[in-house]
Amino acid sequence: MAVSIKDVARAAGVSPATVSRTLGGGAVSAALRDKVEDAVRRTGYRPNLSARRLRSQHSQTVGLIVADISNPFFTAVARAVEHAAYAAGLRVILCNTDENPEKEAMYLQLMEQERVTGVIFAPTRASVERLDRGGRPPYPMVLIDRAGRASGQDAVVLDNFAAGSMLVEHLLGQGYRRIAGLFGNASTTGIERRDGYEAAMRRAGLAPAAHFAAPSIEAAEQEIARWFARGTLPEALIASNGLLLMGAVRALRAAGRRMPEDLAVAGFDNESWTDLIGPGITVIEQPVAQIGAEAMRLLLERLAAPEAPVRKIVLGGRCVIRGSTAPRPVNEAAE
Amino acid sequence: MAVSIKDVARAAGVSPATVSRTLGGGAVSAALRDKVEDAVRRTGYRPNLSARRLRSQHSQTVGLIVADISNPFFTAVARAVEHAAYAAGLRVILCNTDENPEKEAMYLQLMEQERVTGVIFAPTRASVERLDRGGRPPYPMVLIDRAGRASGQDAVVLDNFAAGSMLVEHLLGQGYRRIAGLFGNASTTGIERRDGYEAAMRRAGLAPAAHFAAPSIEAAEQEIARWFARGTLPEALIASNGLLLMGAVRALRAAGRRMPEDLAVAGFDNESWTDLIGPGITVIEQPVAQIGAEAMRLLLERLAAPEAPVRKIVLGGRCVIRGSTAPRPVNEAAE
């Protein structure tokens, strides 16, 4: 049996209350404080956090629920959240949902059972809809990356619409016309980027061609491989996140095609490999660290002011231009 | 105030004990069970896990402490651990130490305060030494990836020595002689791979040239850039993990050099970008999912049999050969 606060109290010749006050920074005379601290050392006492949380009614814990921790975007955000939490003296429970709405619901419920202080959540479309229908959790929550309309919730997101348009406009400027898009089908983010893509295409008088795939390398690779098999290749491709982008690049390589000659490629998420592959890949860089940090800030401020108006922070993406979208040679355009 | 088991009991017209038994699968008549389940639904009751843990004295929680969650190796292991834990009805607290021994100590202590069921831990060298000096934690612990000698601890590791040798032998077979190694300085893993590398070099009658760097992309890139600056380039390079490998590749690209003509490159961790860069990079693939799953299995078995003998599971790496270690042209060897 582990040593409890009573054992420490006995060892120090004081009451448990005094030990608790010493540890918690209450009013204790220097003499007793010394005795207690000595007793803590001698006994090797470790507070029981479950008991502490039960009695004090606050958990000092936040939940971070993401879709796929093997997606570098989310690991980067998670790191930032962890750092901010660490600085604020909070613990983080990291939950991975595999884009599975059932696991999401399970974890949201678990957070409730843990009586967490708050939750930072990257929801699937299914969960966003549930939130829109008014299913409010009993704890403060900040949405990240994917907020959709999600009315009554604090959120930190990229300006996805603008980013989607930005890539189109860049490609148009480089001389490409037949630009296809491949978007993730699990999140509102994919939808918004698609909307931005289509709007920009229409503005240019071009017909958009949006496709959807599950947000995984494999799904994207298979989808693009099908395009090759059918021989229906556009001039340029926009991939709406790092996994899809990776899948597209794999398909290209498997088919022995080159960027940008056979297919110009642009995508999202400035992952470390994107400037090493072939001529480098043009991407929208998301401020990942800032997303995590801002989410934590929003959560802390929400805790301080529960009734303050809802805030949605929209961050801009930065377009990093590389060789995969080099200007289209004029002679080829004549083919 | 949240609804407690007493509220449910009142709503159902039974005692709290009966509610608890209903929820916990105890012996309860069908009639009361129905009433309780109905009351649970009506009241929206959610068990308080802190209270449950405090009373029942088991937390159903394992800690996973890794050095760097943004290292894809650890994210892959973490995913596997999370899956296994989910299947076993356990929760996972994920901790990121940034290879910082102080954060490690802090988290190990936190795990104690959480009264976790067990811990899966990828320690830095500092922590391995502390363990070797006999500093045993009060919970079952399984080391992963980095165990060193760490005598009395269950562990799941790669056969690092063999893997280090394997890369050297492959490079020798391809005609390379001046083979340098860049190893991570934070973990015992780096040391063991270095040992394997040096042993294989010596067996071939060659002088080893082992270098160390912090396990980050930036540190490796700077180190290799220095080699270029000094003009002291070997024929081939072995990088002892995915981050160092990425750094080396970046330095190569920055210097405008090519694999394998200017420098043959082999490394560890079969990350998704390694077969897309240039001619593809030869790597030792670690069975990441298996490492996570085996670690969880060891932990569960340790819980079932606390006094069973210590086990160390050593897994073999698979050498994936790609263009970055293509055979060395004979004419160049004559230079």
Add this chain to the structure above:
DNA sequence: GCCTGAAGCGAAAACGTTTTCAGTTTTTCC
């Protein structure tokens, strides 16, 4: 020297569960 207020301390209650214990009812077995 007395009163007031604050500081320091311990006893005991409280947090929300599970589990023990004892009592009652039901079932089973002869």
Add this chain to the structure above:
DNA sequence: GGAAAAACTGAAAACGTTTTCGCTTCAGGC
């Protein structure tokens, strides 16, 4: 039909803390 065993139930204790509530002591102001 009766006794023994099993099944069911509620009261109360327990888990390890924090916090409330008094009580005592001490300092300061008059």
